[in-house]
Amino acid sequence: MSVDYEIFELGDFRLQGGATLRGCRLAYKTFGTLNAAKDNAIVYPTWYSAQHDANEWLIGAGRALDPARQFIVIPNMLGNGLSSSPSNMPEPYDGPRFPQVTAYDNVSAQHRLVAERFGIERIRLVTGWSMGALQTFHWGAMYPDMVERIAPFCGSAKCSRHNFVFLEGVKAALTADAAFADGWYTAKPAKGLRAMARVYAGWGFSQAFYREELDLKALGYSSLEDFLIAFWEGFFLPKDANNLLAMLWTWQHGDISANEIYHGDFRKTLGSIKAKAYVMPGQTDLYFPPEDSQFEVAHMPNATYVPVPSIWGHFAGGPGTNPKDVEFIDGKLKELLKS
Amino acid sequence: MSVDYEIFELGDFRLQGGATLRGCRLAYKTFGTLNAAKDNAIVYPTWYSAQHDANEWLIGAGRALDPARQFIVIPNMLGNGLSSSPSNMPEPYDGPRFPQVTAYDNVSAQHRLVAERFGIERIRLVTGWSMGALQTFHWGAMYPDMVERIAPFCGSAKCSRHNFVFLEGVKAALTADAAFADGWYTAKPAKGLRAMARVYAGWGFSQAFYREELDLKALGYSSLEDFLIAFWEGFFLPKDANNLLAMLWTWQHGDISANEIYHGDFRKTLGSIKAKAYVMPGQTDLYFPPEDSQFEVAHMPNATYVPVPSIWGHFAGGPGTNPKDVEFIDGKLKELLKS
Numbered sequence: 001m002s003v004d005y006e007i008f009e010l011g012d013f014r015l016q017g018g019a020t021l022r023g024c025r026l027a028y029k030t031f032g033t034l035n036a037a038k039d040n041a042i043v044y045p046t047w048y049s050a051q052h053d054a055n056e057w058l059i060g061a062g063r064a065l066d067p068a069r070q071f072i073v074i075p076n077m078l079g080n081g082l083s084s085s086p087s088n089m090p091e092p093y094d095g096p097r098f099p100q101v102t103a104y105d106n107v108s109a110q111h112r113l114v115a116e117r118f119g120i121e122r123i124r125l126v127t128g129w130s131m132g133a134l135q136t137f138h139w140g141a142m143y144p145d146m147v148e149r150i151a152p153f154c155g156s157a158k159c160s161r162h163n164f165v166f167l168e169g170v171k172a173a174l175t176a177d178a179a180f181a182d183g184w185y186t187a188k189p190a191k192g193l194r195a196m197a198r199v200y201a202g203w204g205f206s207q208a209f210y211r212e213e214l215d216l217k218a219l220g221y222s223s224l225e226d227f228l229i230a231f232w233e234g235f236f237l238p239k240d241a242n243n244l245l246a247m248l249w250t251w252q253h254g255d256i257s258a259n260e261i262y263h264g265d266f267r268k269t270l271g272s273i274k275a276k277a278y279v280m281p282g283q284t285d286l287y288f289p290p291e292d293s294q295f296e297v298a299h300m301p302n303a304t305y306v307p308v309p310s311i312w313g314h315f316a317g318g319p320g321t322n323p324k325d326v327e328f329i330d331g332k333l334k335e336l337l338k339s
Numbered sequence: 340m341s342v343d344y345e346i347f348e349l350g351d352f353r354l355q356g357g358a359t360l361r362g363c364r365l366a367y368k369t370f371g372t373l374n375a376a377k378d379n380a381i382v383y384p385t386w387y388s389a390q391h392d393a394n395e396w397l398i399g400a401g402r403a404l405d406p407a408r409q410f411i412v413i414p415n416m417l418g419n420g421l422s423s424s425p426s427n428m429p430e431p432y433d434g435p436r437f438p439q440v441t442a443y444d445n446v447s448a449q450h451r452l453v454a455e456r457f458g459i460e461r462i463r464l465v466t467g468w469s470m471g472a473l474q475t476f477h478w479g480a481m482y483p484d485m486v487e488r489i490a491p492f493c494g495s496a497k498c499s500r501h502n503f504v505f506l507e508g509v510k511a512a513l514t515a516d517a518a519f520a521d522g523w524y525t526a527k528p529a530k531g532l533r534a535m536a537r538v539y540a541g542w543g544f545s546q547a548f549y550r551e552e553l554d555l556k557a558l559g560y561s562s563l564e565d566f567l568i569a570f571w572e573g574f575f576l577p578k579d580a581n582n583l584l585a586m587l588w589t590w591q592h593g594d595i596s597a598n599e600i601y602h603g604d605f606r607k608t609l610g611s612i613k614a615k616a617y618v619m620p621g622q623t624d625l626y627f628p629p630e631d632s633q634f635e636v637a638h639m640p641n642a643t644y645v646p647v648p649s650i651w652g653h654f655a656g657g658p659g660t661n662p663k664d665v666e667f668i669d670g671k672l673k674e675l676l677k678s
Contacts, residue, residue, distance in 0.1 A: 161563055162541065162549035168567060169512070169538035176534040178517035195515040199508035199538050202501065207628045210501035224500055228507060286625065289546045 005029040005052055005082060008113045013084075016259065019099030021089070026109050027082035028052070028075045031059055032067030034118055041120045042072045043110065045128045045135035048247055049239055050319070051082050055132070057320025064333030070124070075110040077131065079246035083109075086183075086242035096183025098246050103131075103254045107138040125337060126275075127151040129317040130288070131247070134159075134254040137296075140273035141256040149336055150273070153280035153308065153329055154317035156292050158255040158266055163287045166203055167252050173199045174241060183242050190237060196244070197232040204232075206284035206313035214312070218322070270299035277303035278336045280329065282316030306332055344368040344391055344421060347452045352423075355598065358438030360428070365448050366421035367391070367414045370398055371406030373457055380459045381411045382449065384467045384474035387586055388578055389658070390421050394471070396659025403672030409463070414449040416470065418585035422448075425522075425581035434581050435522025442470075442593045446477040464676060465614075466490040468656040469627070470586070473498075473593040476635075479612035480595040488675055489612070492619035492647065492668055493656035495631050497594040497605055502626045505542055506591050512538045513580060522581050529576060535583070536571040543571075545623035545652035553651070557661070609638035616642035617675045619668065621655030645671055 005027045013024035029052040034041060042065060044055055052074040059065040065072050076083040078101045086098035093099060114120045126139040126147055133155020140150040141157070156163070177192025179185055209215070210224075221227040236244070256262070257269040277300055281293035290307050297305040308328055310316035316325045344366045352363035368391040373380060381404060383394055391413040398404040404411050415422040417440045425437035432438060453459045465478040465486055472494020479489040480496070495502070516531025518524055548554070549563075560566040575583070595601070596608035616639055620632035629646050636644040647667055649655035655664045 160546065160550060161552070162544075162546040164563065165537075165549060165567070166541040169508070169534075169541050172534035172537035173508070173512040173515055176512055176515040176530050191515050195508075195511035195534075198504075198511035202505040202508050202626075203541075205501075207499065207501040207625075207630070210504060211499060211630070213500070224503065228504070286546075287541075291547070291550070 005076070008117055010109055010112060013109060015099055015105045016102045017100045019093070021084050021093060021099065023090070024078075024084045024109070026075055026078075026084075026113055028073055028113060030074075031065075031072040032070050034071040034120070038118070038120050039122055039124065040069065040071050041114065041118070041123050042070050043114065043123055043126045043139065044072055044074050045106070045110065045126075045132045046074065046077045046080060047128065047130040047132045048251060049080070049236070049244055051080055052076055054319045057326065058330065064330050064337055073114065073118075075106075075113060077135070077247060077250070078106055078109065079243050079250060081240060081243050085240070086246050087240040095242050098242060100253070101246065101250050102258070103134050103138050103250060104142070104259045106250070107135055107142055110135070110139075111143060121146065123147045125149040125151060125333070127153070127333065128155070129153055129319075130155045130314065131251055131254070134251070137256050137273070140275045140277065141269050142259075142261065144272055144274040147275045149277070150275045151278045151280065151333055151336055154282045154285055154288050154314055156254075156288050157270060157296050158257070159252050160292055164252050166287045167248055170196050170199050171245065171248055174244065180241060183245070185241065188237070189241050193236045193239070193241065194233045197236040198228060200236070201228055201232045203286050204314050206286060206311050208284060208311035209313055212311065267299050270296055271301060273300050274302065276336065276339060278306045278332055279303055280306045280308055280317070280332060282312065282314055283307045283309055284311050285314045285316065287314060344415070347456055349448055349451060352444075352448060354438055354444050355441045356439045358432070360423050360432060360438065362429070363417075363423045363448070365414055365417075365423075365452055367412055367452060369413075370404075370411040371409050373410040373459070377457070377459050378461055378463065379408065379410050380453065380457070380462050381409050382453065382462055382465045382478065383411055383413050384445070384449065384465075384471045385413065385416045385419060386467065386469040386471045387590055388419070388575070388583055390419050391415055393658045396665065397669065403669050403676055412453065412457075414452060416474070416586060416589070417445055417448065418582050418589060420579060420582050424579070425585050426579040437581060437585050439592070440585065440589050441597070442473050442477050442589060443481070443598045445589070446474055446481055449474070449478075450482060460485065462486045464488040464490060464672070466492070466672065467494070468492055468658075469494045469653065470590055470593070473590070476595050476612070479614045479616065480608050481598075481600065483611055483613040486614045488616070489614045490617045490619065490672055490675055493621045493624055493627050493653055495593075495627050496609060496635050497596070498591050499631055503591050505626045506587055509535050509538050510584065510587055513583065519580060522584070524580065527576070528580050532575045532578070532580065533572045536575040537567060539575070540567055540571045542625050543653050545625060545650050547623060547650035548652055551650065606638050609635055610640060612639050613641065615675065615678060617645045617671055618642055619645045619647055619656070619671060621651065621653055622646045622648055623650050624653045624655065626653060
C-alpha cells in the first residue's frame with residue numbers, strides 16, 4: 001500500500017508525563033521544496049481527530065501556503081492514528097494504555113523533525129486551526145528565537161476552563177457506551193461515537209449558523225437530522241475511540257506555560273513569544289471565544305488580534321468548509337508573510 | 340406522607356399527538372389568596388426537569404410575586420414526576436410508553452386548572468424560566484384575551500434549531516448508556532445521567548462564568564471537578580431518565596404556532612400575543628441567545644426586550660442561583676406589574 005506521508009523515527013521518546021514511547025513515530029507530509037537558505041519553511045500542525053490530509057485545503061498555487069514558494073511541513077499529532085497512537089502502538093503501550101501526551105511533547109517531536117531531518121534553524125511561519133493553533137502557540141513559546149511568525153486560528157494558548165468542560169461532555173458521551181469497555185473494545189463503540197458526534201454538533205457551529213440554516217443552504221444537507229447523521233456521525237464513526245480520547249486529553253491539558261521553561265506562568269509565557277503573531281479567533285466560536293484571544297494578544301509583545309468575521313462558529317477556521325472564511329484567512333496569512 | 344402540593348384531576352386528557360392520558364393528573368401548588376374579584380392571579384410554570392419547589396426562589400414578601408397580594412399558581416409540567424409522567428403513570432402508558440406531550444398540551448391542562456378549579460377569567464401575569472418561558476409564551480398566544488402580562492425569561496416561544504441540536508447531544512449522552520435499555524431500565528442508568536450532566540455543564544453557564552471561576556468564587560465549589568460532580572451530576576442523578584426524555588421531547592417540539600389555532604405561522608402567532616410582555620433573555624445564555632428574543636419582540640405588538648445583564652449564562656434566570664440576577668428579574672417583574 002502506498003501512502004502519501006513519511007515517517008520520522010523519534011526512537012525512545014520521553015514524554016513530559018514520565019512515560020517513554022519506545023519506537024515513537026512522527027508521520028508528516030511536506031509540500032514544496034526547502035530552499036538553499038533553508039528560510040522558506042512553514043509548519044502547519046494538525047487539529048483534533050484529523051490527519052494531514054485534512055489540512056490541505058489551505059495549501060495551493062496562489063495561496064499564502066504555496067508549494068511553489070514555501071516548504072510546508074504538516075506533522076501529524078501524536079494520537080491521530082498516523083503518528084504513534086493508541087490504535088497503532090504495539091503492546092504494552094497500546095489502546096487505553098497509551099500514555100498522556102501534551103502539546104509540549106508534540107511540538108518537541110516536531111522540532112526534532114524540523115531540525116534533525118531538514119536542518120531548519122528558522123521557521124517563516126507556524127499556523128494551524130484549533131488544536132493546530134494550540135501547537136502553533138507552543139512553537140512560539142518554546143522556540144521564540146526560531147519562529148518568525150505565528151498565525152493560530154480558532155484556538156488558544158491554553159485550554160480554558162469552559163473549553164475543558166465542553167470536552168468533559170464529549171468524553172462522557174463517548175465513554176457512556178458499554179461497548180467502549182474502558183478502552184478494551186473489540187468492536188467499535190458506535191453508540192458512543194454517535195453520541196459524541198451529537199454533542200459536538202451543537203458546539204461546532206454557532207447559533208446563527210443553525211438559525212440561518214447554513215447546514216441546508218450552504219452545505220446542502222437535506223434536513224437537520226441528515227446533517228447530524230451524515231456530517232457529524234459520519235465524521236466521528238470512522239475514528240478510533242482511544243485515539244479520540246488520547247487527543248482529547250492533550251487538548252484539555254494544553255497550556256504553553258505547563259513546562260519546565262515557564263513553570264505555569266501563563267502571562268510570562270505569552271510575553272516571551274517573540275514571533276510576529278496574527279491571532280485569529282472565529283467571531284462566533286463557542287469553545288474558543290474571541291475574549292480569550294484578546295487576552296492572549298494583550299499579553300504578547302508582537303501580536304495583532306484578527307477575528308474572522310463569520311457566523312460559522314468554530315468552523316470559520318474549519319477544513320475549507322466556508323469559502324469566504326478560507327479567503328479571509330488566506331488573505332491574512334499573505335499579509336503576515338509579507339510583513 | 341404529607342405533600343406540599345395539590346392534584347387537579349384532568350380525567351381522560353387528549354393530547355395534540357393523538358394519545359389520551361387516562362386519569363391524567365396535574366400537580367400544582369398555590370401561594371397567597373385569590374381575591375374576590377379574582378384578578379390577582381399569577382401563573383408560574385415549571386422548567387426542564389424541575390418541580391414546583393424549584394420555582395419558589397422568586398416568591399416572597401416584598402417580591403413582585405408576593406403572596407400577601409398575589410395568588411400565585413405553580414403548575415407542574417407533565418413529565419416532571421409530580422404531574423402525570425413516565426415515572427408515575429400506570430400501565431400501559433408508563434415509562435418509555437409515555438406519550439409525546441407538547442407545551443400546548445401542558446398549557447391546555449393548566450388553563451383547565453385555572454378556569455375550572457378557581458374560576459379565574461383574567462390572569463395578571465404569566466412568568467417562567469426556560470421551559471417555563473416556553474409555557475409562558477404559549478399562555479400569551481393561546482389565551483390572548485385572558486392574559487394581561489407575560490414575562491418569559493431565558494426561554495423562547497419556539498425551540499430554535501441550535502437549541503434542538505444541543506438537546507440532541509444531551510439525549511444521546513443519556514441514552515448511550517446500555518443500562519438505559521430503551522427506557523425499560525430496572526436500575527438507574529447512572530452512567531448516562533452523569534454523562535448528560537457533563538454535557539449540560541458546558542451549556543448551562545457561559546464561557547465568562549467559567550473564565551471568572553464563579554463555580555468556585557461565587558458558588559463555593561472546591562474545584563472544577565467538584566462542580567461537575569456535586570452540582571451537575573448531583574442535579575441529574577436523582578431524576579428519572581424517562582421523565583427527563585419526555586420533557587426533552589416537549590422542549591424540542593415547543594412552538595407557539597404548532598397547533599390548530601395558528602397552523603405553524605410563527606410570526607402571526609407572535610403578533611397575536613396581546614399581553615404586555617417583558618421578554619428577558621440572559622445576555623450570555625448559550626442555548627437561548629438574545630437574538631432569538633429580539634426576533635420575538637420585533638414581532639409582538641406589546642413587548643419590550645429586557646436582557647438580563649449577567650455572565651451567568653442560562654442561569655441568569657436560574658433557580659435563585661445569582662442574587663444580583665434575582666434582584667434584576669424581580670425588579671423588572673415589579674415594573675411590569677405596575678404598568
